[in-house]
Amino acid sequence: MNLALIPLLPAISFVILILIGRRLGKAAPLISLSALLGSLVLSIQLFLQITASHGHPVHASMVWLPMAEQSFRFGFLADPLSITMCLVVTVIGWMIMLYSTGYMTDDPRYSRFFAYLSLFFAAMLTLVLADHFVLLYIGWEVVGLCSYLLISFWFEKPSAAAAGKKAFLTTRVGDLGLLAAILLMAKFGGNLNFGNWETKAQALGHLTPLVAVLLFWGAAGKSAQFPLHVWLPDAMEGPTPVSALIHAATMVAAGVYLVARCMPLFLAEPSALMVVATLAAITSFFAATIACTQTDLKKILAYSTLSQLGFMMLGLASGSAVAGMFHLVTHAWFKALLFLGAGSVIHAMHHQDTTKMGGLLKKMPITGATFIIASVAMAGVPPLSGFWSKEEILISVGGHLPPLFLWVGLAVSLMTAFYITKTVIVTFFGECRDHHAHAHESPWTMAAPLLFLSVGAAFVGLLGSPFFEHSFQHFLAPEETGGHSSAPAWIQTVSVLIAATGIGLAFVRYQLGKQLLPERMRVRLRPIYQLIDNKYYIDEIYEKIFIRPVAALGRLSWDFDAGVVDAIVNGVGRLTQVLSECKRQFDEQIVDGFVNATAIWTGRAGQTVRLLQTGLVQNYLWLAAAGAVALFFLIRR
Amino acid sequence: MLIPTSHILVVSAGLFALGLFGALTRRNAVGILMSIELILNSANLNLIAFSRSWGTQQADLQVAVLIVIGIAAAGAVAGLALILAISRHRQTIQADEIKELKG
Numbered sequence: 093m094n095l096a097l098i099p100l101l102p103a104i105s106f107v108i109l110i111l112i113g114r115r116l117g118k119a120a121p122l123i124s125l126s127a128l129l130g131s132l133v134l135s136i137q138l139f140l141q142i143t144a145s146h147g148h149p150v151h152a153s154m155v156w157l158p159m160a161e162q163s164f165r166f167g168f169l170a171d172p173l174s175i176t177m178c179l180v181v182t183v184i185g186w187m188i189m190l191y192s193t194g195y196m197t198d199d200p201r202y203s204r205f206f207a208y209l210s211l212f213f214a215a216m217l218t219l220v221l222a223d224h225f226v227l228l229y230i231g232w233e234v235v236g237l238c239s240y241l242l243i244s245f246w247f248e249k250p251s252a253a254a255a256g257k258k259a260f261l262t263t264r265v266g267d268l269g270l271l272a273a274i275l276l277m278a279k280f281g282g283n284l285n286f287g288n289w290e291t292k293a294q295a296l297g298h299l300t301p302l303v304a305v306l307l308f309w310g311a312a313g314k315s316a317q318f319p320l321h322v323w324l325p326d327a328m329e330g331p332t333p334v335s336a337l338i339h340a341a342t343m344v345a346a347g348v349y350l351v352a353r354c355m356p357l358f359l360a361e362p363s364a365l366m367v368v369a370t371l372a373a374i375t376s377f378f379a380a381t382i383a384c385t386q387t388d389l390k391k392i393l394a395y396s397t398l399s400q401l402g403f404m405m406l407g408l409a410s411g412s413a414v415a416g417m418f419h420l421v422t423h424a425w426f427k428a429l430l431f432l433g434a435g436s437v438i439h440a441m442h443h444q445d446t447t448k449m450g451g452l453l454k455k456m457p458i459t460g461a462t463f464i465i466a467s468v469a470m471a472g473v474p475p476l477s478g479f480w481s482k483e484e485i486l487i488s489v490g491g492h493l494p495p496l497f498l499w500v501g502l503a504v505s506l507m508t509a510f511y512i513t514k515t516v517i518v519t520f521f522g523e524c525r526d527h528h529a530h531a532h533e534s535p536w537t538m539a540a541p542l543l544f545l546s547v548g549a550a551f552v553g554l555l556g557s558p559f560f561e562h563s564f565q566h567f568l569a570p571e572e573t574g575g576h577s578s579a580p581a582w583i584q585t586v587s588v589l590i591a592a593t594g595i596g597l598a599f600v601r602y603q604l605g606k607q608l609l610p611e612r613m614r615v616r617l618r619p620i621y622q623l624i625d626n627k628y629y630i631d632e633i634y635e636k637i638f639i640r641p642v643a644a645l646g647r648l649s650w651d652f653d654a655g656v657v658d659a660i661v662n663g664v665g666r667l668t669q670v671l672s673e674c675k676r677q678f679d680e681q682i683v684d685g686f687v688n689a690t691a692i693w694t695g696r697a698g699q700t701v702r703l704l705q706t707g708l709v710q711n712y713l714w715l716a717a718a719g720a721v722a723l724f725f726l727i728r729r
Numbered sequence: 730m731l732i733p734t735s736h737i738l739v740v741s742a743g744l745f746a747l748g749l750f751g752a753l754t755r756r757n758a759v760g761i762l763m764s765i766e767l768i769l770n771s772a773n774l775n776l777i778a779f780s781r782s783w784g785t786q787q788a789d790l791q792v793a794v795l796i797v798i799g800i801a802a803a804g805a806v807a808g809l810a811l812i813l814a815i816s817r818h819r820q821t822i823q824a825d826e827i828k829e830l831k832g
């Protein structure tokens with residue numbers, strides 16, 4: 093049962109920390125770190141076991157609900173796909189947790205933070221190791237909960253509380269799609285286990301495209317794809333390690349994982365793949381344009397994450413689960429590194445506005461150098477990791493999807509190189525624009541993960557490169573021989589050129605300070621810039637279309653409640669009051685009348701008889717004598 | 730010559746009337762107590778008289794007389810003790826001045 097221990101260890105750590113974490117104080121992270129280390133070691137052991145058996149999956153299950161015909165089983169499945177996710181989550185997660193011990197050091201809810209992180213790991217590992225949809229859905233919902241708890245971790249800030257709420261509600265809209273897909277599959281698709289996709293697709297029949305699109309809708313909620321992407325930029329209100337872990341490297345990749353997991357279902361239905369491709373291309377392109385205009389360090393990275401997730405989805409939509417997963421893995425490394433570097437900068441500067449930064453490379457050499465490595469990796473410069481995975485996606489897209497998508501992919505690559513270079517230049521080079529800041533390098537608990545992740549960000553991609561004989565692709569999908577032949581051969585060259593162009597343009601514009609466009613065109617393009625800078629007004633549109641009507645409906649029901657329901661309730665109350673007033677009168681006048689009359693007459697009788705009691709002993713004797721005489725006469729008669 | 734029982738009963742009745750009169754009219758508590766003794770003794774006299782007329786074989790009534798005498802003695806003791814206590818407490822033994830129990 094080593095398999096079940098992987099999610100169980102962080103779960104145990106969560107229980108310990110949430111119950112007695114406060115008493116542990118600064119020792120709290122030791123528990124969560126050691127629990128996750130246990131999961132990490134077990135994952136590596138499983139990985140070795142799977143590679144040794146050439147990708148044969150490890151499966152462990154137990155009966156959950158015994159039923160007459162078919163027992164409902166609860167199990168964990170470690171195949172190449174899930175063990176890859178498992179390794180990404182545990183390795184990067186462990187580094188980020190180590191980083192958090194330094195980053196969160198002054199927080200009053202220190203142990204609670206690690207409790208939530210542990211719960212997140214338990215849920216995320218359940219999600220990726222689940223062998224059927226229900227268990228996956230449980231993990232899916234709990235990571236959503238953790239995301240909510242961690243985004244609004246500093247709930248004293250109203251913006252953080254609102255962002256948590258927004259993330260929770262928006263992903264919930266997506267979760268509804270996943271739930272609907274699961275229910276449809278349970279009803280019409282036979283069973284909910286992963287595997288037997290062909291029979292499942294046959295059993296679903298004409299429902300297959302619907303189920304596939306609903307699955308993607310769920311994935312779009314979690315992976316922040318258009319039109320459910322609005323929560324992710326706001327999610328940056330959370331502590332930066334959370335942004336790195338949940339909202340860049342792991343949880344948001346769960347949607348990509350889900351689509352990769354259900355790939356055969358999508359492959360059976362090309363129309364569903366086109367939906368995925370269209371929405372992914374839209375997300376990827378528009379998020380990249382927004383990222384070019386932002387000045388908030390974390391917002392840039394957030395939109396960059398959106399764009400890269402769209403890119404992964406685009407890779408999946410081209411029919412290659414491997415391409416998407418490969419980019420997921422490399423992206424997890426360099427994006428986690430970017431966020432942790434940004435966190436280190438924010439920790440030093442106490443703000444996240446890039447317009448007030450500059451020249452930080454000299455003050456924070458480790459942060460600066462690692463951030464630059466991650467940026468170059470993301471820009472797609474060979475031989476760093478981003479280059480290999482991006483190329484894999486572009487080749488797959490070029491080979492299987494209409495040319496338009498390839499152009500979108502290339503445009504995204506160009507913009508990615510541009511905005512990340514811009515960010516590096518304004519943050520780490522030139523002169524510091526904020527003279528009050530006393531930036532300093534972060535402590536070792538924060539620097540060590542940066543160094544470790546930078547090694548990964550640089551070299552992980554090599555596993556999927558020709559130098560290592562595409563070992564990543566062969567591990568993940570031995571049967572997928574790769575559609576490399578059908579793609580245009582120039583893609584590789586062009587993608588390098590494009591990365592160089594993007595970096596060069598940003599260098600000219602921000603390092604040399606030259607305007608890229610002539611004055612007249614800049615003026616003409618001003619409205620478009622405004623549109624992009626305001627994130628295409630999507631938040632405002634949602635505000636108008638969804639939030640206002642719902643709020644109005646809420647007010648309407650409030651009025652109905654206050655006007656009609658309350659009136660009825662109050663009327664009933666008033667009626668009861670009147671009735672009870674009548675009853676009170678009856679009680680007071682008649683019932684009490686009888687009782688009081690009895691008392692009054694008894695009192696009067698007492699008053700009368702009282703006169704006999706003179707207290708003089710001889711009077712009593714007189715009475716006794718008189719009584720005796722009376723008795724004498726009575727008896728005699 | 731034997732005195733007829735009826736004569737004795739007349740004396741007894743007189744004794745009873747005397748006692749009742751005293752008990753109802755005396756103001757002094759000791760007097761009242763003494764009058765009650767008279768009443769009791771009139772009853773004793775009756776009992777003795779009837780005992781004699783029924784014959785000497787039966788001693789029931791004589792025993793009853795002895796019991797009455799005993800009770801009278803006990804009553805006198807209790808009554809005198811009470812009177813003593815009252816006189817100490819109130820500095821009076823006039824029956825018409827003691828009326829705490831008036832309702």
